[in-house]
Amino acid sequence: MAAARPAKFTVVGAGLGGALMAIYLGRAGYEVEVHERRADPRVSQQDGGRSINLAISTRGIESLAAVGLADEILRMAIPMRGRMMHSLHGELAFQPYGTEAAHVINSVSRADLNIALLNAAEKTGNVRLVFGKRCAGVDLDTATVSVTDVDTGKKSTVRADAVVGADGAFSVVRQQMQRLDRFDYEQAYLEHGYKELTIPAGPDGRFLLERHALHIWPRGGFMLIALPNRDGSFTATLFWPLEGEDSAASLRTEADVRRYFAEMFPDAVPLMPALIEDWFRNPAGTLVTIRCRPWHYRDKVVLLGDAGHAVLPFYGQGANAAFEDCLVLSECLAAHAPDREQAFARFQALRKRNTDALADLSLANFVEMRDHTASRTFLLARRLEKGLHRLFPARFVPLYTMVTFSRTPYAEAVERARRQWRIVKLAAAAPVAAGLSLLLWRRSRR
Amino acid sequence: MAAARPAKFTVVGAGLGGALMAIYLGRAGYEVEVHERRADPRVSQQDGGRSINLAISTRGIESLAAVGLADEILRMAIPMRGRMMHSLHGELAFQPYGTEAAHVINSVSRADLNIALLNAAEKTGNVRLVFGKRCAGVDLDTATVSVTDVDTGKKSTVRADAVVGADGAFSVVRQQMQRLDRFDYEQAYLEHGYKELTIPAGPDGRFLLERHALHIWPRGGFMLIALPNRDGSFTATLFWPLEGEDSAASLRTEADVRRYFAEMFPDAVPLMPALIEDWFRNPAGTLVTIRCRPWHYRDKVVLLGDAGHAVLPFYGQGANAAFEDCLVLSECLAAHAPDREQAFARFQALRKRNTDALADLSLANFVEMRDHTASRTFLLARRLEKGLHRLFPARFVPLYTMVTFSRTPYAEAVERARRQWRIVKLAAAAPVAAGLSLLLWRRSRR
Numbered sequence: 001m002a003a004a005r006p007a008k009f010t011v012v013g014a015g016l017g018g019a020l021m022a023i024y025l026g027r028a029g030y031e032v033e034v035h036e037r038r039a040d041p042r043v044s045q046q047d048g049g050r051s052i053n054l055a056i057s058t059r060g061i062e063s064l065a066a067v068g069l070a071d072e073i074l075r076m077a078i079p080m081r082g083r084m085m086h087s088l089h090g091e092l093a094f095q096p097y098g099t100e101a102a103h104v105i106n107s108v109s110r111a112d113l114n115i116a117l118l119n120a121a122e123k124t125g126n127v128r129l130v131f132g133k134r135c136a137g138v139d140l141d142t143a144t145v146s147v148t149d150v151d152t153g154k155k156s157t158v159r160a161d162a163v164v165g166a167d168g169a170f171s172v173v174r175q176q177m178q179r180l181d182r183f184d185y186e187q188a189y190l191e192h193g194y195k196e197l198t199i200p201a202g203p204d205g206r207f208l209l210e211r212h213a214l215h216i217w218p219r220g221g222f223m224l225i226a227l228p229n230r231d232g233s234f235t236a237t238l239f240w241p242l243e244g245e246d247s248a249a250s251l252r253t254e255a256d257v258r259r260y261f262a263e264m265f266p267d268a269v270p271l272m273p274a275l276i277e278d279w280f281r282n283p284a285g286t287l288v289t290i291r292c293r294p295w296h297y298r299d300k301v302v303l304l305g306d307a308g309h310a311v312l313p314f315y316g317q318g319a320n321a322a323f324e325d326c327l328v329l330s331e332c333l334a335a336h337a338p339d340r341e342q343a344f345a346r347f348q349a350l351r352k353r354n355t356d357a358l359a360d361l362s363l364a365n366f367v368e369m370r371d372h373t374a375s376r377t378f379l380l381a382r383r384l385e386k387g388l389h390r391l392f393p394a395r396f397v398p399l400y401t402m403v404t405f406s407r408t409p410y411a412e413a414v415e416r417a418r419r420q421w422r423i424v425k426l427a428a429a430a431p432v433a434a435g436l437s438l439l440l441w442r443r444s445r446r
Numbered sequence: 447m448a449a450a451r452p453a454k455f456t457v458v459g460a461g462l463g464g465a466l467m468a469i470y471l472g473r474a475g476y477e478v479e480v481h482e483r484r485a486d487p488r489v490s491q492q493d494g495g496r497s498i499n500l501a502i503s504t505r506g507i508e509s510l511a512a513v514g515l516a517d518e519i520l521r522m523a524i525p526m527r528g529r530m531m532h533s534l535h536g537e538l539a540f541q542p543y544g545t546e547a548a549h550v551i552n553s554v555s556r557a558d559l560n561i562a563l564l565n566a567a568e569k570t571g572n573v574r575l576v577f578g579k580r581c582a583g584v585d586l587d588t589a590t591v592s593v594t595d596v597d598t599g600k601k602s603t604v605r606a607d608a609v610v611g612a613d614g615a616f617s618v619v620r621q622q623m624q625r626l627d628r629f630d631y632e633q634a635y636l637e638h639g640y641k642e643l644t645i646p647a648g649p650d651g652r653f654l655l656e657r658h659a660l661h662i663w664p665r666g667g668f669m670l671i672a673l674p675n676r677d678g679s680f681t682a683t684l685f686w687p688l689e690g691e692d693s694a695a696s697l698r699t700e701a702d703v704r705r706y707f708a709e710m711f712p713d714a715v716p717l718m719p720a721l722i723e724d725w726f727r728n729p730a731g732t733l734v735t736i737r738c739r740p741w742h743y744r745d746k747v748v749l750l751g752d753a754g755h756a757v758l759p760f761y762g763q764g765a766n767a768a769f770e771d772c773l774v775l776s777e778c779l780a781a782h783a784p785d786r787e788q789a790f791a792r793f794q795a796l797r798k799r800n801t802d803a804l805a806d807l808s809l810a811n812f813v814e815m816r817d818h819t820a821s822r823t824f825l826l827a828r829r830l831e832k833g834l835h836r837l838f839p840a841r842f843v844p845l846y847t848m849v850t851f852s853r854t855p856y857a858e859a860v861e862r863a864r865r866q867w868r869i870v871k872l873a874a875a876a877p878v879a880a881g882l883s884l885l886l887w888r889r890s891r892r
Contacts, residue, residue, distance in 0.1 A: 181732055286628050
């Protein structure tokens with residue numbers, strides 16, 4: 001009896017999600033061809049100024065671990081144990097992220113991570129990577145991708161049994177599906193944009209800010225953040241309104257920019273010698289949330305990562321969610337093999353409501369980071385959360401901990417957090433609970 | 447001194463919104479060219495089975511009156527004074543729509559209405575209508591529309607000072623704007639579809655159901671409705687789930703359809719001799735809500751009607767809102783002339799939140815019509831509303847009345863209705879109010 005030919009997948013996009021999915025598919029014995037618009041990042045440098053740093057946490061790590069890559073990736077990362085808040089007057093306040101020492105998020109360079117994944121994909125022996133080919137369209141019924149060579153303009157077609165659309169927020173694969181009747185779709189831009197800036201390393205590659213922290217300068221309607229890089233530098237990102245007062249549009253001259261930074265981020269200015277150069281060279285990026293449904297077309301096409309559910313970067317979960325997509329999709333493919341349509345449908349059923357919840361969380365965390373991280377009520381609530389978790393470790397788990405340091409599905413985490421707080425509020429209403437809270441409050445100050 | 451050349455507008459789409467806007471623009475002295483994909487409806491019959499009947503009410507009437515067309519249109523219409531509910535057992539119950547005798551909505555044929563508007567547009571002397579030209583794209587910066595002749599395939603371009611995108615829910619003009627950065631967009635399909643059916647006139651053009659009513663067969667998850675036509679017939683529309691049990695997909699054979707109708711709409715079956723023919727000939731339509739922002743590009747392009755804000759048909763406000771758009775846009779153009787960019791921006795500022803509110807209302811009314819119109823709580827609440835309005839005519843106005851029989855902006859109507867109910871609930875909480883309610887309840891039963 002001849003063995004059945006393994007199914008062939010075309011993966012559109014060799015970014016983080018596409019590369020990891022190729023690894024999963026290649027290891028499962030599928031024949032995989034990945035087509036990517038950009039040049040091979042292992043050969044040519046990518047443009048700077050457009051990549052918000054990544055923080056890999058539990059979902060990402062477990063999805064990498066399932067294909068044996070977690071250790072290698074974590075060796076490239078800098079653990080961040082919490083948020084370091086910078087006040088207007090330069091005072092620092094540190095807020096740990098988790099409830100245990102192991103609760104760190106890992107700052108990693110998108111480029112380095114991508115390269116590691118591409119190397120691992122090739123190592124499976126079943127993955128062929130093709131760079132410099134822009135996806136121009138997809139024939140959904142035949143799983144045929146049309147690609148255009150970005151240098152020569154030459155067109156060709158790539159036929160497979162199925163297509164994975166891992167081509168990001170502006171996915172061409174999804175645009176093809178959008179033409180189907182009854183395709184729900186939403187793109188919502190944040191009124192804030194972002195601009196990347198650099199805090200270079202000090203002498204001998206010294207970190208000029210605490211390295212094991214994500215730095216935040218929360219300023220109400222806007223904020224500056226900074227994540228550490230392995231070379232001692234930090235990548236800083238300003239998030240601020242694109243229009244109106246103190247907006248992108250209002251900072252026109254060098255003097256405008258200098259005055260704004262001196263007033264808003266006085267302790268950061270001395271750390272950014274190339275501020276003006278960065279400012280006028282790096283484009284102002286926009287930020288979009290994308291939701292759609294369905295994520296698949298029969299057994300032919302499936303979307304993952306930003307192509308299916310782009311979220312704002314403020315919960316540090318975009319890449320983690322894309323990695324978790326790869327893990328869940330490969331589990332669904334294995335469980336339903338060889339029925340890909342069932343697998344794709346199950347994947348959507350398992351993930352869609354969770355990535356919807358993540359989209360909401362990511363927006364809410366922006367408001368929290370820019371407005372509340374410095375407020376006393378916020379700090380008190382976070383302290384109360386941790387105190388409750390110490391008292392009832394299995395019963396009360398802070399939302400941030402569930403989202404970042406567990407694989408509890410996002411929607412379930414949100415639901416559970418709501419239930420927990422409802423119980424706390426009920427308890428707090430009883431006089432006996434008042435004493436308990438006081439006790440907790442005292443304990444947590446020790 | 448030479449008079450300034452009047453600005454030239456290209457209107458894309460000669461449907462209801464496009465035709466009325468052309469009238470407004472033509473009467474204001476602008477030079478207008480309207481390009482429409484379909485053939486001239488005055489020359490060739492349109493396809494049947496895809497046009498949900500229209501009910502014109504106050505917003506539409508006032509927008510027609512402003513250009514002297516209200517009387518002509520109302521003469522073509524059949525006033526509907528309320529809903530006639532048909533129970534499973536064929537019992538009838540009539541619910542008046544309004545609080546006054548003048549509160550009627552007007553059933554009118556979309557085709558007849560469109561023809562009347564096209565004739566009026568030509569009569570302005572400034573409007574040129576071009577049929578059979580499909581909009582293929584728009585150069586936003588130069589207000590240049592590319593059109594393709596649907597018969598010959600010949601392409602040409604139409605240049606103007608500004609473009610009005612009145613080309614419906616699947617607007618090509620809007621699709622062009624969607625490519626701009628920071629364009630917010632959402633399309634959401636209802637899980638229900640629709641199919642048009644016919645209740646023909648009786649002998650001598652007699653109406654076989656009460657003519658001055660909108661008939662509803664509410665059945666929980668789905669419903670049948672029927673609106674009167676001038677020739678004695680009714681156009682019936684079934685709204686029902688596209689998937690699952692009792693869905694479009696589950697009714698495959700003639701016997702399936704007959705059994706379903708006999709069980710669900712027994713009193714309607716004898717009125718629909720062509721049921722089976724209609725069923726298998728008329729396509730199942732889908733229903734979509736569309737929201738987007740911005741509605742304009744500089745002073746070059748503006749969207750109106752379904753192109754900017756397609757809503758579900760369940761509040762009977764889609765065409766009324768499109769007509770009101772025309773009135774408001776022409777007021778903005780007059781107020782800010784010759785600054786079109788300001789006029790377009792003001793139009794969006796005045797309308798966007800209101801059409802967003804209408805989108806929500808239209809979905810909520812679907813749930814109300816199919817699930818609640820037959821329930822006792824619903825009937826009691828409606829009766830209470832009317833009782834409160836009789837007692838406090840200026841203070842308490844039912845939401846339906848504000849939406850349908852006033853030009854109170856939609857969002858304001860929703861907000862006011864919320865406030866009114868809050869006050870009623872507060873009052874009802876006081877014991878004295880209990881007596882009042884009882885009194886009202888008694889009175890309303892008389």
